[in-house]
Amino acid sequence: xxQTMDWARLFSARRSGDAPDKVVNxxxxxxxxxxxxxxxxxxxxxxxxxNKTQVFPLPGPVFVHNRLxxxxxxxxxxxxxxxxxxxxxxxxxxxxxxxFREFYRYELATVxxxxxxxxxxxxxxxxxxxxxxxxxxxxxxxxxxARLLEEQLSPNQLRDFHKFEGNxxxxxxxTHNFNEPVSGGYNLTHTTLAAIVKYPCSSLEGFxxxxxxxxxKKSGFFDSERxxxxxxxxxxxxxxxxxxxxxxxRHPYVFLTEAADDICYRVIDLEDAxxxxxxxxxxxxxxxxxxxxxxxxxxxxxxVSAQVQRINDPNQKVQYIRAVWIGLMVQQLAGLFMQHEExxxxxxxxxxxxxxxxxxxxxxxxxxxxxSYRNVYNYKPVVEIExxxxxxxxxxxxxxxxxxxxxxxxxxxxxLQLISQQFPISKDEGALYANLQSVVDYLSGMTDLYAIDLYxxxxxxxxxxx
Numbered sequence: 444x445x446q447t448m449d450w451a452r453l454f455s456a457r458r459s460g461d462a463p464d465k466v467v468n469x470x471x472x473x474x475x476x477x478x479x480x481x482x483x484x485x486x487x488x489x490x491x492x493x494n495k496t497q498v499f500p501l502p503g504p505v506f507v508h509n510r511l512x513x514x515x516x517x518x519x520x521x522x523x524x525x526x527x528x529x530x531x532x533x534x535x536x537x538x539x540x541x542x543f544r545e546f547y548r549y550e551l552a553t554v555x556x557x558x559x560x561x562x563x564x565x566x567x568x569x570x571x572x573x574x575x576x577x578x579x580x581x582x583x584x585x586x587x588x589a590r591l592l593e594e595q596l597s598p599n600q601l602r603d604f605h606k607f608e609g610n611x612x613x614x615x616x617x618t619h620n621f622n623e624p625v626s627g628g629y630n631l632t633h634t635t636l637a638a639i640v641k642y643p644c645s646s647l648e649g650f651x652x653x654x655x656x657x658x659x660k661k662s663g664f665f666d667s668e669r670x671x672x673x674x675x676x677x678x679x680x681x682x683x684x685x686x687x688x689x690x691x692x693r694h695p696y697v698f699l700t701e702a703a704d705d706i707c708y709r710v711i712d713l714e715d716a717x718x719x720x721x722x723x724x725x726x727x728x729x730x731x732x733x734x735x736x737x738x739x740x741x742x743x744x745x746x747v748s749a750q751v752q753r754i755n756d757p758n759q760k761v762q763y764i765r766a767v768w769i770g771l772m773v774q775q776l777a778g779l780f781m782q783h784e785e786x787x788x789x790x791x792x793x794x795x796x797x798x799x800x801x802x803x804x805x806x807x808x809x810x811x812x813x814x815s816y817r818n819v820y821n822y823k824p825v826v827e828i829e830x831x832x833x834x835x836x837x838x839x840x841x842x843x844x845x846x847x848x849x850x851x852x853x854x855x856x857x858x859l860q861l862i863s864q865q866f867p868i869s870k871d872e873g874a875l876y877a878n879l880q881s882v883v884d885y886l887s888g889m890t891d892l893y894a895i896d897l898y899x900x901x902x903x904x905x906x907x908x909x
Contacts (some may be wrong), residue, residue, distance in 0.1 A: 449599055450532060451543050452680040453694065454554070454634045459497035459671060460619045460627015475548050479635040480557040482771040486629065487725035488564050488616050489514075492888035495563075496828060497712075502763070505716040510563050516711065519558040520769060521703035525555030527777035528699060535554040535781075536556045549697070557631075558638035558700040565612030567569050569832025576836035577883060580844075588848055595875045602646035603665045604879065611662050612887055618671045622867045622882070633675045645669060645689035656684065657793045658693050667880060671786065682790040692790025698780060705797040706772045709811055710765045716819045717761050724757045730811050731768050756906045775800060835898045836886060842901060843882045847875070861897075 449756040456475040457465070473481070483489050492510035508516075529551035531545045567573030581604040584592065603611070617636060619630040630806065640663040642649055651663030657899055664672045671690060676683070682692040710731065728751065735744040747767055754760045776796040786792035800808070819825070846855035847868065859868050865880035889897070897906075 446682055446790075448680050448682060448692070448790065450536070450788070451539065452545075452548050453637075453696070455632065455678055457674070457678055458493065459631050459633065459636060460620075460625065460629045460630050463674075464517055472562070474550060474553070476553040476557065476635065479631045480553055480560065480679065481504050481562070482629050482631065483557055483560045483617075484550065486564075487889065491643050491888065494892055495566060495568055496891055497533040497715075506659060507718060508711055510566060514560050514563055517554050517562065517703045517707045518754065518771065520558045521559035521647075521700060522552045523773045524699045524703055524777055524780075525552035525696075527773060528780050531777070533783050537901045545684060553639055554632075554635050554704065555696060557635045559703050561617060561635075561639055562641075562700060562704060563613070565614070565616050565887065566609040567612075567734050567836065568838065568889050568891045569797065569828060571609075572829035572832040573836055574607055574609055575889070576603060576833045577840065577859070577887070580837050581605050581607070581832070588844075591848065592875070592879075595873070597666065597876075599647040599666045600876045603667075604883070605909060606646050606650050607883065608642075608646070608649075608662045610639075611646065611668075611869060612662050612883075613641055614672070615668050615884075616888075621865050623884055629855070633678050634696070637679055637681065637694040640664065640672065640694070641697055641701055643672065643676070643685070643691035643693060643697075647896050648687055648690050655793060656690065657795070658684070659690055666876075684790070691845050693792075695780075695787040698787065698796050699793070702772075702776045702780075702796040704730055705795060706769055706776070706835045709808070710768055711816070712819055713811070714761050714765050716822075718758065721822055722814075722818060724760055726814070727761050727764060730807075730814060733807055734768060734771060734804065740803070742802065772797075775804070832896075835894050838902070839886055839894065840882070843886070844879065844907065847882060848864060848876045 456473075489511070492514055494510075495510040497508045497510050497513045529547040529549070532551075533548040536543065536547075557595075567577060569576070581592075614636065616628070617639070620628055622628045642661040642663040643658050644662055644664075646662040646665065649659050651659045672691075675681070676691050679694065681694055684692065685688040713722060713727060713730070717724065717727055732744060732748060732751075735741050735747045737744070742816055747764075750767075751760050752764060754763055779796045779799045780787070783792050797807075797808070843859055843862065846852070846858040849855055850859070850870070860883050862868060862881065866885045868878050868881055886894070
């Protein structure tokens with residue numbers, strides 16, 4: 444008999460850092476899941492997203508999305524998806540207990556919204572090129588440094604750096620205590636944390652597309668947080684894939700977090716491109732209005748087109764198209780979630796909700812993807828900031844990792860003083876993995892402008908008089 448997960452067990456108010464025998468206090472003014480949302484909003488890691496690149500370099504006179512505004516909008520879409528699915532599950536299982544119906548009708552939306560807020564919180568400066576820069580630095584290390592890492596780190600620990608992943612780093616930021624005496628990081632509920640981990644596997648077993656498992660496409664936790672995720676999986680009844688040491692089925696809520704991000708970046712990156720004059724209103728209409736034609740099953744093309752024509756300002760036209768398209772996608776993907784309920788609970792759904800759309804929609808999405816790749820993501824200033832990210836992150840890693848590997852140098856002592864006390868560097872034997880993580884924690888937490896400023900000062904390009 445095939446194992447399945449249980450909707451009633453997949454949510455819990457237990458928090459990271461809680462002892463197994465701790466009694467969870469009843470909620471009063473704010474529910475446990477609202478507290479999760481608030482803790483993320485008020486965190487410094489979340490605030491720093493306002494100075495991290497989404498796609499386009501941080502703006503001059505024209506405002507475009509940064510990681511913070513992107514995350515806020517993804518959270519809004521995630522709330523809608525969570526509300527739609529939660530109400531449907533509550534209505535479907537009318538005989539379930541009051542706690543079940545209360546959670547799905549009122550709390551699932553908050554969980555998905557909180558998870559969406561934090562989905563990019565582990566991303567380093569300069570967008571995805573920052574991730575690539577960290578990976579490239581460690582994979583291209585030359586001996587004797589490379590040999591030292593191979594000798595002192597386990598294969599999984601070494602892979603954490605060779606395949607550094609923003610998703611794993613987000614889980615670390617939210618659950619690791621760093622230099623604080625209290626464990627559990629932000630002490631979020633297991634429910635919200637599970638909804639963030641898109642690829643629930645270790646670095647060593649992840650990045651394996653040939654496996655056919657969506658959960659192994661990348662990684663979801665570093666070796667240092669492996670036990671934390673195991674505890675969450677055990678509490679929520681998340682299934683483990685057979686024949687693997689650290690590969691789990693996705694928690695069903697992850698599909699909603701992922702769907703909200705998939706919806707937003709496809710249309711919002713193009714909205715930014717329009718504001719910057721990279722693409723035209725006519726192109727936006729050509730790409731998104733066909734989603735409302737009869738062949739997609741929606742048959743509202745004339746109504747939407749007429750409303751676009753009634754709007755005067757071109758930017759407002761694009762905003763209207765974005766709004767109605769997001770509404771359409773929310774309804775479609777929420778329906779697909781319910782249609783594939785059995786696969787979600789058995790851990791056998793190996794596609795994102797967006798990939799499950801009917802062929803007519805997928806053909807239109809492919810046009811959006813192709814156009815965005817060619818004309819937005821390869822736009823010259825975007826490529827320039829990516830190249831800058833490689834140089835800046837690579838240069839900073841060279842200095843700080845060198846200081847960790849050769850702590851006896853006078854310059855090393857000075858360099859290590861720059862690292863915040865939040866990220867301790869230990870002199871203990873066997874601390875190499877933790878020390879390298881502290882360096883990466885420090886760099887990945889930087890904003891774009893802070894990384895640029897530090898790079899300029901350390902290289903002597905910019906020296907400020909005292």
